[in-house]
Amino acid sequence: MTLTEERLDAAFSALADPTRRAIIIRLSEGEATVKELAEPFTISLQAVSKHIRVLERAGLISQGVDAQRRPCRLETDTADELVNWITEQKKRWEGRLDALEAHLEQVQTKESNG
Amino acid sequence: MSAPEHKDDRRGELTVSRVVDAPRELVWQAFTEPEHLAVFWGGPGISVPVESVTMDVRPGGSFELTMVAPDGTEYPNRGEYVEVDKPSRIVFTEPDTGITATITFAEVGDKTEVTIRQVGVPERFLGPEAEAGFAATFDKLEALLDRWADG
Numbered sequence: 001m002t003l004t005e006e007r008l009d010a011a012f013s014a015l016a017d018p019t020r021r022a023i024i025i026r027l028s029e030g031e032a033t034v035k036e037l038a039e040p041f042t043i044s045l046q047a048v049s050k051h052i053r054v055l056e057r058a059g060l061i062s063q064g065v066d067a068q069r070r071p072c073r074l075e076t077d078t079a080d081e082l083v084n085w086i087t088e089q090k091k092r093w094e095g096r097l098d099a100l101e102a103h104l105e106q107v108q109t110k111e112s113n114g
Numbered sequence: 115m116s117a118p119e120h121k122d123d124r125r126g127e128l129t130v131s132r133v134v135d136a137p138r139e140l141v142w143q144a145f146t147e148p149e150h151l152a153v154f155w156g157g158p159g160i161s162v163p164v165e166s167v168t169m170d171v172r173p174g175g176s177f178e179l180t181m182v183a184p185d186g187t188e189y190p191n192r193g194e195y196v197e198v199d200k201p202s203r204i205v206f207t208e209p210d211t212g213i214t215a216t217i218t219f220a221e222v223g224d225k226t227e228v229t230i231r232q233v234g235v236p237e238r239f240l241g242p243e244a245e246a247g248f249a250a251t252f253d254k255l256e257a258l259l260d261r262w263a264d265g
Contacts, residue, residue: 082239103150
């Protein structure tokens with residue numbers, strides 16, 4: 001648990017800042033570039049980059065190697081995977097409901113015509 | 115996304131809702147009769163052969179069906195009904211995916227609101243690695259975020 005606790009300490013202190021918490025919350029919705037992350041804030045891109053480096057050092061986020069975009073993402077692999085799975089599940093139900101609506105419409109049209 | 119919603123994600127909880135333009139009786143039929151279910155259960159692009167569908171719609175009864183992807187890959191689906199309360203509520207579990215889904219049907223005028231509430235996550239999210247990833251870091255991180263969100 002020591003290593004985890006160490007990580008947690010780093011995480012906690014990194015999260016002592018409201019901008020960094022906002023960045024984490026934003027990234028919980030999906031990856032984003034530094035520019036995208038900076039958009040809601042009135043501070044400079046450089047200042048946001050600095051916050052990102054702090055979060056990265058704390059092991060909370062990572063930055064992609066894609067030279068063009070270098071998107072940031074939450075460094076919680078399992079959580080990411082789970083969120084993706086949930087998104088897929090949600091899509092599956094939405095798809096089912098789309099198909100259900102189409103089917104019900106067809107059934108009712110048939111009924112009123114026959 | 116708010117912090118509480120994220121907390122729901124961790125339990126694998128999700129809700130999907132839709133008002134469909136059909137009487138409740140018909141919507142109930144669609145979910146409980148193979149010839150209807152087969153038409154929509156796969157969603158767009160995935161077919162369910164009606165002959166693959168067996169359903170014993172009563173508490174403790176089971177259902178089975180096969181979803182066929184566009185490339186022909188077959189995904190068998192099986193589950194068990196936990197609650198069947200005609201015409202307003204069906205609860206089923208899927209041992210393969212670890213989920214429990216509650217489907218409710220509510221009358222909204224002459225339309226029907228279908229709400230699916232799904233809870234549970236697959237086994238692979240519950241292993242030791244997941245424990246380490248989540249239980250330690252995420253739990254506390256989340257508690258922290260919650261506290262800040264409230265304050």
